[in-house]
Amino acid sequence: HGLHGFEYHDIDTFDFSDPAAYGQFDWDLYGTIINAGAFTAVDKAETPEGRTAAWKANASGPALLAEVAREHHITLVHVSSDYVFDGTVEEHTEDEPFAPLGVYGQSKAAGDIAVAQAPRHYILRSSWVIGDGHNFVKTMMGLSDRVADPQQALDHVTVVDDQYGRLTFTKDMAAAIFHLLGSQAPYGTYDLTGEGAVRSWKDIAAEVFDLTNGNGDAVMPVSTEQYFESAKGPVAPRPVHSALSLGKIEATGFTPVDWQESLKAYVKAELAVRGGSVEGR
Template structure:
């Protein structure tokens, strides 16, 4: 719902979506916020069951490690910055907010810890999976999509969310890098 110009976004930042996808999320925020008693949990870079970035990167790491496969490296965008949100952590935050009857409103809910790029995350996954993190080649978003046919939805440079309000409600999101290590072990 944000354009990514601020390095960290808080709940009070005016909505400024870059794409139709972002516009639909912002419209949902506006519709729900019209209710006197509501909760909105904002997340970014969500990882859980089903297809996701971490599973895709682990699979690519396996391919790069396979001498029979011709894939030798993977290019990943390095100028989009944020933190992963693991669905189990978000679920715990939701239950906490509901269970403690926290003040109604909007809460940012992503993993805590260091803000990193998609390439940084891919490198960590490759390293944990097969020790081949050096096979992740960072690339700018512009270069990554340079040969794309048709329009490409714009993505915010900065996707990190401020966790202060959630923490004031008594919930601390786990560090996403620690959660990533645990998550990779389950794959």
């Protein structure tokens, strides 16, 4: 984004859940903090060790950031999640009351409450995030390749079809963050996902398969209950409906990208890196 004076930190250089780590910075030199740090392993968050880690990263850390932002008049940007809701309504607005189902959602809701105490704050709620690292789309592309390979003993995969939402691409999230900062939009909470149709995980997986190898018919539906019935560890409850209302951020002049267009571009770029082709797909 051509920023000057921008510093990036991960947990190895700044553990933002550790109060002692804050002394390494002269906070009066900073105007904005963007917090994309979180513990997102929702099932592991249901274990004793995972519960502690989730609350440190998702609640304690944001609370400390909010405190330093308030004291030094810093703008705090914080990425949140649809998991702060119970998923009983088909589309969630920014002012829907919190009703998290599991530890991950509970810790994220606590973080939202803490961040909101900073006078200059933007909370951006996302769902089904896809970025450069390990993610659902890359996993489905790999499985599509296995189904397409006659030497692999895999003719289909099962993906849950009773959870509904839209993808959020990190590139689009970054664009929204810098739009809010650059336009000096009113502080507060904004939903931000891709625009477009609400689909199930199974529908999205089939689209990825089609874009990768034209074999979307190899994706079979399964219920969430059936998918996890053989799980050996704890399973976090998932919201049925994860779609977020985009009207508020659109009113600031930001137009979210259709997630299906972002998905096509993402898969095309991944195939190009692998030396593949998307012609005819």
